Amino acid sequence: MFKIKHADSTTEARTGELKTAHGIAKTPFFMPVATKLTVKHVTPMELEEMDTQAIITNAYIDSLRPGLDIIKKYGGVHKLMNFHRTIFSDSGGFQTLSDTFLQEATDKGAKFTDPFSGVVKQHTPEQIIQIERELGSDVAMCLDHVPKKGMTAEQVADATRRTHLWAERCKRYHDAHDNKDYYDRRQLLFGIAQGGLDKNLREKSAEFMNKLDFDGVAMGGLCIGEKKEEMFNAVKWQIPHFSKDKPRYLMGVGSPEDIIEAVSLGVDCFDSIYPTQNARHCHIFTSKGTIKLDRGKYREDMSPLDPECDCYVCKNFTRAYLHHLSRSFEWTHHRYLSYHNVYFVVKFVERLRKALDKGEFKDFKKEFLQEYKKMGKDR
Amino acid sequence: MFKIKHADSTTEARTGELKTAHGIAKTPFFMPVATKLTVKHVTPMELEEMDTQAIITNAYIDSLRPGLDIIKKYGGVHKLMNFHRTIFSDSGGFQTLSDTFLQEATDKGAKFTDPFSGVVKQHTPEQIIQIERELGSDVAMCLDHVPKKGMTAEQVADATRRTHLWAERCKRYHDAHDNKDYYDRRQLLFGIAQGGLDKNLREKSAEFMNKLDFDGVAMGGLCIGEKKEEMFNAVKWQIPHFSKDKPRYLMGVGSPEDIIEAVSLGVDCFDSIYPTQNARHCHIFTSKGTIKLDRGKYREDMSPLDPECDCYVCKNFTRAYLHHLSRSFEWTHHRYLSYHNVYFVVKFVERLRKALDKGEFKDFKKEFLQEYKKMGKDR
Numbered sequence: 001m002f003k004i005k006h007a008d009s010t011t012e013a014r015t016g017e018l019k020t021a022h023g024i025a026k027t028p029f030f031m032p033v034a035t036k037l038t039v040k041h042v043t044p045m046e047l048e049e050m051d052t053q054a055i056i057t058n059a060y061i062d063s064l065r066p067g068l069d070i071i072k073k074y075g076g077v078h079k080l081m082n083f084h085r086t087i088f089s090d091s092g093g094f095q096t097l098s099d100t101f102l103q104e105a106t107d108k109g110a111k112f113t114d115p116f117s118g119v120v121k122q123h124t125p126e127q128i129i130q131i132e133r134e135l136g137s138d139v140a141m142c143l144d145h146v147p148k149k150g151m152t153a154e155q156v157a158d159a160t161r162r163t164h165l166w167a168e169r170c171k172r173y174h175d176a177h178d179n180k181d182y183y184d185r186r187q188l189l190f191g192i193a194q195g196g197l198d199k200n201l202r203e204k205s206a207e208f209m210n211k212l213d214f215d216g217v218a219m220g221g222l223c224i225g226e227k228k229e230e231m232f233n234a235v236k237w238q239i240p241h242f243s244k245d246k247p248r249y250l251m252g253v254g255s256p257e258d259i260i261e262a263v264s265l266g267v268d269c270f271d272s273i274y275p276t277q278n279a280r281h282c283h284i285f286t287s288k289g290t291i292k293l294d295r296g297k298y299r300e301d302m303s304p305l306d307p308e309c310d311c312y313v314c315k316n317f318t319r320a321y322l323h324h325l326s327r328s329f330e331w332t333h334h335r336y337l338s339y340h341n342v343y344f345v346v347k348f349v350e351r352l353r354k355a356l357d358k359g360e361f362k363d364f365k366k367e368f369l370q371e372y373k374k375m376g377k378d379r
Numbered sequence: 380m381f382k383i384k385h386a387d388s389t390t391e392a393r394t395g396e397l398k399t400a401h402g403i404a405k406t407p408f409f410m411p412v413a414t415k416l417t418v419k420h421v422t423p424m425e426l427e428e429m430d431t432q433a434i435i436t437n438a439y440i441d442s443l444r445p446g447l448d449i450i451k452k453y454g455g456v457h458k459l460m461n462f463h464r465t466i467f468s469d470s471g472g473f474q475t476l477s478d479t480f481l482q483e484a485t486d487k488g489a490k491f492t493d494p495f496s497g498v499v500k501q502h503t504p505e506q507i508i509q510i511e512r513e514l515g516s517d518v519a520m521c522l523d524h525v526p527k528k529g530m531t532a533e534q535v536a537d538a539t540r541r542t543h544l545w546a547e548r549c550k551r552y553h554d555a556h557d558n559k560d561y562y563d564r565r566q567l568l569f570g571i572a573q574g575g576l577d578k579n580l581r582e583k584s585a586e587f588m589n590k591l592d593f594d595g596v597a598m599g600g601l602c603i604g605e606k607k608e609e610m611f612n613a614v615k616w617q618i619p620h621f622s623k624d625k626p627r628y629l630m631g632v633g634s635p636e637d638i639i640e641a642v643s644l645g646v647d648c649f650d651s652i653y654p655t656q657n658a659r660h661c662h663i664f665t666s667k668g669t670i671k672l673d674r675g676k677y678r679e680d681m682s683p684l685d686p687e688c689d690c691y692v693c694k695n696f697t698r699a700y701l702h703h704l705s706r707s708f709e710w711t712h713h714r715y716l717s718y719h720n721v722y723f724v725v726k727f728v729e730r731l732r733k734a735l736d737k738g739e740f741k742d743f744k745k746e747f748l749q750e751y752k753k754m755g756k757d758r
Contacts, residue, residue: 038704038711045695066703070679074699082695300449316424316461320453324445325417332417335714 001188001215002027002247008361012239012266015356018216018247020054020086020138021185022078027247028263028356029053030349031088031271032342035061037081040276041338044083050311050343051350054085056271059132059140060092060123064114068134076136076183088271089137090251091128091170093144093192097224105145107165125166126173129189133174136183139216142170144192146221156196163194164208171212188215190249196221197230199237206241216247216269223252223272232261239266256285256348256372260365263352270349275341280334282326285344289375291319293337298323311343380567380594381406381626387740391618391645394735397465397595397626399433399517400564401457404465406626407642407735408432409728410650411721414440416460419655420717423462429690429722430729433464435650438511438519439471439502443493447513455515455562467650468516469630470507470549472523472571476603484524486544504545505552508568512553515562518595521549523571525600535575542573543587550591567594569628575600576609578616585620595626595648602631602651611640618645635664635727635751639744642731649728654720659713661705664723668754670698672716677702690722 007014016027032039032047035058039047047055057077062068066080074080077087095101096110103111109124125143132140143166145159174189191209195201209217219238222231235250242248249269250262259270275285282294286306291298293305304314305322313322313336325333348368355364386393395406411418411426414437418426426434436456441447445459453459456466474480475489482490488503504522511519522545524538553568570588574580588596598617601610614629621627628648629641638649654664661673665685670677672684683693684701692701692715704712727747734743 036704036707036709037700038709041710041714043711043714045691065707066678066699070699070703073679073681074697080697080700082700299445300452302452312424318453318459320445320449321416321459321461324449325415328415328444330415330417331420331710331713332422334710335420335422 002245004245006357006359008264008356009359010362011264013264013356013361014266014268015353016247016268018086018268020188021183022084022086022138025053025086026353027053027268028259028349028353029269030259030345031056031269032276032346033271033273034081034083036065037062037077039338039342040273040280041335042276042342044081046339047083047342048085050346052085052342052346054088054138054269055083056088056090057135057137058092058094059089059128059135059137060095060112062089062135063131064116068131071136072134072182078136086138088139089132089135089141091132091141091143092123093141093146093220094251096144097146097148105159105162107162109166110143110145125169129170129173133177133182133187136185137187139188139190140174141218142167142189142191142214144194144220146224147194147196149225151196153198156198157201160194160196160201160205163192164205167191167209167212171214190214190216190218192218192220192251193238194221195234195238197226197234199233202234202237203241206238210242210246214246216249217242218249218251218269219267220251222250223254223258228258231258232265235262235265235267256345257369259345259349260352260368264361264365275345276338279337279341282337284337285341287371289372289378291375291378293319293323294326295378305337305340306344309340309344309347311340313337313340313343381624383624385736385738387643387735388738389741390643392642392735392740393645393647394732395626395647397647399465399567400562401463401465401517404432405732406432406647407638407728407732408648409638409724410435410467410648411655411725412650412652413460413462415444416441416456418717418721419652420658420714421655421721423460425718426462426721427464429725431464431721431725433467433517433648434462435467435469436514436516437471437473438468438507438514438516439474439491441468441514442510443495447510450515451513451561457515465517467518468511468514468520470511470520470522471502472520472525472599473630475523476525476527484538484541486541488545489522489524504548508549508552512556512561512566515564516566518567518569519553520597521546521568521570521593523573523599525603526573526575528604530575532577535577536580539573539575539580539584542571543584546570546588546591550593569593569595569597571597571599571630572617573600574613574617576605576613578612581613581616582620585617589621589625593625595628596621597628597630597648599630601629602633602637607637610637611644614641614644614646635724636748638724638728639731639747643740643744654724655717658716658720661716663716664720666750668751668757670754670757672698672702673705674757684716684719685723688719688723688726690719690726692716692719692722
């Protein structure tokens with residue numbers, strides 16, 4: 001199911017292959033986010049063309065709209081959205097951070113408000129896994145209770161304890177149900193370790209999840225406003241407690257510089273809205289750092305977004321033209337900028353994999369960061 | 380410059396070829412609108428792939444943003460927006476209808492407010508032609524004064540007189556300036572006949588424009604709120620006064636049923652925001668009429684937007700999925716729906732040309748309208 005291909009000699013980084021019902025996803029990989037069954041402004045055909053290994057959707061939100069009846073009628077989310085590769089489904093655990101969604105988290109489950117109908121409904125860990133099975137995603141994530149900023153140490157400990165309890169129930173339910181009753185294929189299940197920013201809780205949570213013997217383990221509750229150092233500390237505390245032979249997924253990351261750092265700590269999978277969200281604010285990734293394209297200084301800039309990029313946007317349009325579209329609030333600029341940013345990150349991780357396989361990761365990392373930080377922030 | 384290929388024996392319809400600096404545009408053709416140098420939600424590559432013969436931009440608005448300095452730096456609008464086929468430029472005459480733009484129309488010219496800076500500036504017909512020359516469009520349109528709904532007969536007559544005066548000055552200025560000083564290619568110039576809904580004025584205006592011997596003649600001030608019958612009357616009054624050997628352009632049209640009707644009256648060129656604007660409101664063209672995709676009845680509809688369409692949207696997605704995206708306000712739905720509607724109209728006109736060339740126009744028109752009106756309006 002997961003096979004390590006090459007382990008770096010100087011860091012914890014490794015390449016591998018995650019085998020799912022929809023083929024091989026080469027690790028490390030970055031997943032664009034398709035919360036409502038589409039990546040914002042980017043098509044599934046474009047994602048396949050740029051060789052995106054996997055994407056992630058949101059089980060809880062998909063179950064509300066378009067609804068499980070529609071999804072099952074299609075034979076699962078792949079056919080519905082016309083994406084033929086690996087699809088992860090997040091559980092709705094991320095929505096425990098949101099006051100719009102979460103009414104109450106108890107040991108029984110998460111009580112969510114459906115934002116479309118206003119109806120409040122209890123969701124047990126078992127029900128969430130059932131939703132994910134009906135979606136037909138390749139990799140289901142356990143329901144977790146993500147500790148919010150401002151929680152007391154006691155509350156964080158309690159949310160972590162609850163996450164463990166829920167994880168056990170998710171695992172038990174998933175194991176007890178033959179996945180073949182829906183789509184005749186095996187669905188993988190990943191656990192999510194939490195623990196806030198507390199060393200002891202993070203370690204214990206990693207240990208706990210590791211013991212449950214999931215198909216993969218994730219680190220959750222990070223990249224949600226804490227300092228970079230705090231985030232990487234949590235990763236460093238948890239990774240040693242995970243078996244080497246399971247894929248490790250850092251949820252919510254992100255930026256090229258964070259991805260490369262996390263890879264060298266031993267992380268294999270990532271997901272984030274970072275490229276698409278940045279694109280919509282005209283923050284564009286280039287080999288020399290990000291540029292803020294709607295600034296006046298790009299009005300006459302005849303170069304492509306990134307002279308080193310070979311995406312269709314960089315091959316066909318200039319910064320000046322894209323600047324014009326963004327200043328004119330023309331819809332096409334979102335499309336071009338989102339495509340470029342997603343392409344940039346997907347191809348960056350592809351190059352990173354290749355460097356690892358050739359045993360050149362250390363040099364690649366050094367050179368990439370040197371170039372990427374050259375310009376400083378253009379904001 | 381314009382060559383008639385096949386004239387229909389039963390109607391005034393004909394096929395032909397309009398030769399411009401960017402190749403041959405087969406007539407009849409429909410132009411998607413790229414007011415600010417992009418069609419909304421559709422890329423120039425997509426337009427070329429679907430074999431769009433020509434598009435139209437707006438000279439006055441382009442001169443404000445991105446500005447003529449940028450456009451000239453690129454060597455014209457084709458290179459700036461990466462479209463390699465025929466580009467028409469409207470003059471800004473359409474903006475004489477808008478209170479946001481027009482401050483005053485006098486014989487001297489149109490006094491427009493720049494909506495970006497708030498600055499009010501006089502634009503003479505000569506200055507507008509100069510702008511169009513600097514854009515490097517293939518076909519420039521004369522500045523016209525479009526009579527607004529609610530104008531008295533006297534005001535309409537005065538606007539028409541002014542349109543004639545301006546047309547003469549546009550022609551004189553265009554003739555006097557060798558177009559080669561910018562882009563080493565000849566720019567065509569079309570006159571625009573006006574006349575409101577008055578038979579006598581329409582006839583006189585057509586006669587006047589015909590005499591000025593433009594490269595082509597347009598009928599303006601139509602499809603702006605008048606009745607269908609009134610619009611077609613104006614076309615019927617004007618067409619007999621145009622030489623058969625010049626291309627005839629009906630501005631602002633439009634829908635498949637109006638295009639086919641106008642073609643049978645002898646019209647060769649069309650432009651309209653109709654396909655893209657309809658798409659943004661989920662009005663989707665199909666061979667059996669328009670559907671309103673965001674209605675609940677499409678929630679479970681597993682068929683493509685139009686079962687007879689071979690565009691990539693129809694080949695890859697269902698109504699149910701696109702309904703979901705539109706109800707979730709996901710950006711990609713605009714993109715898919717706009718593409719389909721533009722494709723539908725461009726391919727419809729292509730089929731219409733082929734039917735004409737084969738001498739089968741009458742049957743094609745009958746069958747198309749029979750099918751297209753089958754469903755009635757789904758609103």
